[in-house]
Amino acid sequence: MQYSKQETTVAILLFTAVIFGNALIFAIIPYLAKPEYGFGYHPFQIIMCMTGIALIGMLPWAKKQGIKGLITGQKRVYLLRGVLEYGSFTLSFFSLSYVGEHFTLSMHTALNYITPLLSTIFSIWILKEKSHFYTWIALGIGIIGLLTITRPGLIPASPGVLFVLGAALGFSLTGITIKLLTRTESSHHIAFYMLALSTLFALPMGILHWQTPNAEGWFWLIAIGVIAYLQQIYVAKAISKVPYSLLIPINFLQLIFVTAISYLVYSVGIDRWTLLGTFIILAGTIYNTNRTRAVATRNATTEAAAIEAGIV
Numbered sequence: 001m002q003y004s005k006q007e008t009t010v011a012i013l014l015f016t017a018v019i020f021g022n023a024l025i026f027a028i029i030p031y032l033a034k035p036e037y038g039f040g041y042h043p044f045q046i047i048m049c050m051t052g053i054a055l056i057g058m059l060p061w062a063k064k065q066g067i068k069g070l071i072t073g074q075k076r077v078y079l080l081r082g083v084l085e086y087g088s089f090t091l092s093f094f095s096l097s098y099v100g101e102h103f104t105l106s107m108h109t110a111l112n113y114i115t116p117l118l119s120t121i122f123s124i125w126i127l128k129e130k131s132h133f134y135t136w137i138a139l140g141i142g143i144i145g146l147l148t149i150t151r152p153g154l155i156p157a158s159p160g161v162l163f164v165l166g167a168a169l170g171f172s173l174t175g176i177t178i179k180l181l182t183r184t185e186s187s188h189h190i191a192f193y194m195l196a197l198s199t200l201f202a203l204p205m206g207i208l209h210w211q212t213p214n215a216e217g218w219f220w221l222i223a224i225g226v227i228a229y230l231q232q233i234y235v236a237k238a239i240s241k242v243p244y245s246l247l248i249p250i251n252f253l254q255l256i257f258v259t260a261i262s263y264l265v266y267s268v269g270i271d272r273w274t275l276l277g278t279f280i281i282l283a284g285t286i287y288n289t290n291r292t293r294a295v296a297t298r299n300a301t302t303e304a305a306a307i308e309a310g311i312v
Contacts, residue, residue, distance in 0.1 A: 026108060045206050049206070051202055053222055087170050104271075151273060
């Protein structure tokens with residue numbers, strides 16, 4: 001299917017905005033979570049505020065839909081997605097509270113790039129999608145990149161690494177539930193239920209670890225909530241215009257944004273090993289994406305030719 005230049009340009013701009021939003025959230029959370037910056041809010045409180053504020057942004061849409069418009073036959077899948085999403089965000093936010101000399105914002109971002117490769121593996125395992133040799137090659141490349149970034153035994157181990165890898169695993173499983181939901185559900189319904197369930201799951205621990213924010217604290221908490229809401233809208237619009245596979249390479253911009261913000265705010269840049277590992281992981285991801293698309297196109301062409309010839 002061909003996509004117009006205008007559609008592709010708009011999709012790229014929207015997705016770039018989503019990526020920049022991620023970079024901003026990743027940079028703000030350590031500022032709110034680490035006591036040395038004057039706040040020390042617990043990650044449970046931060047995620048509750050972020051999802052709750054983002055949910056408020058979607059309430060006008062939900063009100064317009066009404067009870068009948070919100071009814072769904074995918075309750076179990078939504079529930080599973082909510083558990084996975086909340087757990088993944090929690091692990092990711094916990095990892096950001098360990099940002100320091102041996103676990104930087106750039107490392108956190110780079111390690112998240114393993115998520116698309118894990119999603120492909122889980123698609124084969126759970127959704128019974130066909131396995132190809134290039135998928136396993138791409139995963140092997142991704143693991144090499146991961147080891148390049150973390151350098152086990154060469155630099156002090158940080159709990160942040162384990163937390164962010166756990167988050168990547170959770171987000172990859174979340175991607176499987178989204179694939180299941182998109183068969184029958186709209187992008188707005190998926191976003192609404194994600195925020196509603198994540199907020200619901202976040203309430204108990206968020207309230208338990210609550211610290212009343214000051215004016216500046218509220219400003220940053222509201223900021224990440226608004227960004228999270230806008231991301232839900234923009235990513236849905238971007239993917240509706242072009243296939244997600246066309247947008248995957250843009251993810252590299254997130255590392256550029258995060259590194260620039262980290263340097264400006266925390267005076268911490270990116271080391272050569274993190275940069276090299278990122279290139280390796282992205283190479284595996286892009287290789288897997290392009291090969292998957294090529295195989296899908298070839299199969300579709302073969303099937304169309306067979307139908308035309310009356311074989312199928």
